[in-house]
Amino acid sequence: MATFKVSSGLWVFAGTQDRYATEGYGPQLSPEEAIERASKVEDLEGIEIHYPTTVNEKNLSSVKQKLDENNLEVTSINLDLWGSKKWKDGSLTSSEEDTRKEAVEIGKKAIKTAKELDCENIGIWPGQDGFDYPFQADYKELWEREIEGIKKIAKFDENMNIGIEYKPKEPRNYQLISDVGKALLLVKEIDLKNVGAVLDFGHALNSGETPGESVYLLSRANKLFNIHINDNYRDWDDDMVVGSVNIRETLEFLYYLDKVNYDGYIGLDQYPYREDPVEAAELSVKNIQTLTNILEEIDKEELESAQHEQDALRAMRNILSILGG
Numbered sequence: 509m510a511t512f513k514v515s516s517g518l519w520v521f522a523g524t525q526d527r528y529a530t531e532g533y534g535p536q537l538s539p540e541e542a543i544e545r546a547s548k549v550e551d552l553e554g555i556e557i558h559y560p561t562t563v564n565e566k567n568l569s570s571v572k573q574k575l576d577e578n579n580l581e582v583t584s585i586n587l588d589l590w591g592s593k594k595w596k597d598g599s600l601t602s603s604e605e606d607t608r609k610e611a612v613e614i615g616k617k618a619i620k621t622a623k624e625l626d627c628e629n630i631g632i633w634p635g636q637d638g639f640d641y642p643f644q645a646d647y648k649e650l651w652e653r654e655i656e657g658i659k660k661i662a663k664f665d666e667n668m669n670i671g672i673e674y675k676p677k678e679p680r681n682y683q684l685i686s687d688v689g690k691a692l693l694l695v696k697e698i699d700l701k702n703v704g705a706v707l708d709f710g711h712a713l714n715s716g717e718t719p720g721e722s723v724y725l726l727s728r729a730n731k732l733f734n735i736h737i738n739d740n741y742r743d744w745d746d747d748m749v750v751g752s753v754n755i756r757e758t759l760e761f762l763y764y765l766d767k768v769n770y771d772g773y774i775g776l777d778q779y780p781y782r783e784d785p786v787e788a789a790e791l792s793v794k795n796i797q798t799l800t801n802i803l804e805e806i807d808k809e810e811l812e813s814a815q816h817e818q819d820a821l822r823a824m825r826n827i828l829s830i831l832g833g
Contacts, residue, residue: 509804510766514793515554515583516776517736518562521545521785533781539563540574547578549789551797554583554773556631559618561588568624575625582627583773584671584734585618587611590635590679600657601637601650601684608657615661619668629734631706632658633673638680650684655697662703671733673706676715678745687715688722695731704733708777709761710740710747713754720760727768735765736777737796747779750792751799756827759799766803805830 521543523536537545539562546555555575557563563571563585575582589599589611597603599611618630637654639645662670674691675683685691691705705726712719726732739753740746751758765774774796780788807826814822 509800510769510771512762512765512774512796512800513553513772514551514776514796515556515581515773516546516549516552516789517556517586518542518546519558520776520778520780520789522562524779524781526781534785539567539571543571543574543578543580545786546789547580548786549793551793552580552789554581554775556584556586556775557582558588559585559621560614561591563621563625565617565621568621572625582622582625583775584629584631585622585625585627586631586633587615587618589614589637590633595636598637598650598653600634601653608653612657612660615657616664619661619665622668623665628667629669629671630661631671631673631734632661633675633706634685635675635679635683637685638677638683640681654684655694658694658703659698659700662698662700666700666702668702669733670700670703671706672703673708673711673734673736674715675708675711675745688712688717688725692725692729692731695729704731706734706736707732708736708738709750709758710736710738710745710777713740713742713757714745718760719757720764723761723764723768723770727764727770732768732770734772735770735774737761737774737792738776738778747777749778749780749783749788749795750776751795755799758795759803759827762796762799763803763806766800802830 523532523534525532589595600608602608672691674685674687676686677683685694695703707722707726709719712722737750739748739750741753776789776792811826
């Protein structure tokens with residue numbers, strides 16, 4: 509069984525807010541302060557950072573220094589194409605050509621920043637690309653703009669991995685790239701070696717998927733570029749502590765990551781609104797380690813035999829036995 513490397517989004521530690529508590533549920537920290545806080549999490553090896561809202565040309569030097577001081581690797585630079593009112597009608601799919609150009613330019617600048625931080629991955633979650641009402645959008649136009657914009661970013665440096673993260677809704681009622689099938693269609697039509705997908709465990713649940721199967725599908729296409737992990741109650745992207753709700757699905761998720769020989773980072777993407785962020789992250793790391801150790805006890809021959817025969821009861825008994833049942 510693999511020992512997974514764990515990273516975290518820096519946003520986990522920087523302070524959280526929602527539309528009900530716009531001042532936040534805790535202190536809003538600078539990137540440097542958030543890095544210092546993240547460094548307190550045992551066995552956390554890497555950090556994902558947003559560009560340009562968290563790291564940019566102005567603070568790059570101080571952020572890099574703080575990362576080096578705390579022995580934290582930057583595992584992904586993620587584009588913030590959703591957090592400003594200028595993206596309200598879309599970023600890469602906006603009807604305004606200037607807005608689309610700005611989104612692409614941000615992607616190119618993020619690639620330059622990633623190089624400065626010795627990072628090989630760019631994440632794009634096109635959260636504002638989508639629609640809210642019937643007849644609002646020309647779907648052909650939206651897809652063509654999305655593909656064109658991502659291609660322009662990816663071709664800027666074909667040695668940089670570009671991972672597209674899908675999600676069914678929020679902030680749009682319908683996001684354009686809303687499930688694993690659409691993500692696979694997107695990367696197939698883009699047809700560039702350096703463009704793949706980011707699989708978020710919680711987003712897969714929200715899309716009605718079995719996350720373990722989503723791992724297999726993306727791996728089958730050689731497009732599993734990055735992993736985000738958390739938990740939720742399936743009807744909303746709650747970004748809770750890993751394994752707090754769907755423990756069997758989380759176990760199968762890790763099982764398939766090992767089975768497909770995934771060797772990248774597993775990134776914590778959670779929002780501890782009311783919890784201590786360091787403690788919440790530490791518990792997630794501990795849960796990943798504990799579930800990974802539990803998987804070592806699986807009778808793989810028996811499980812694979814049950815799966816070959818599609819015998820659900822045998823498979824469940826196998827898993828229940830290692831969970832203490």
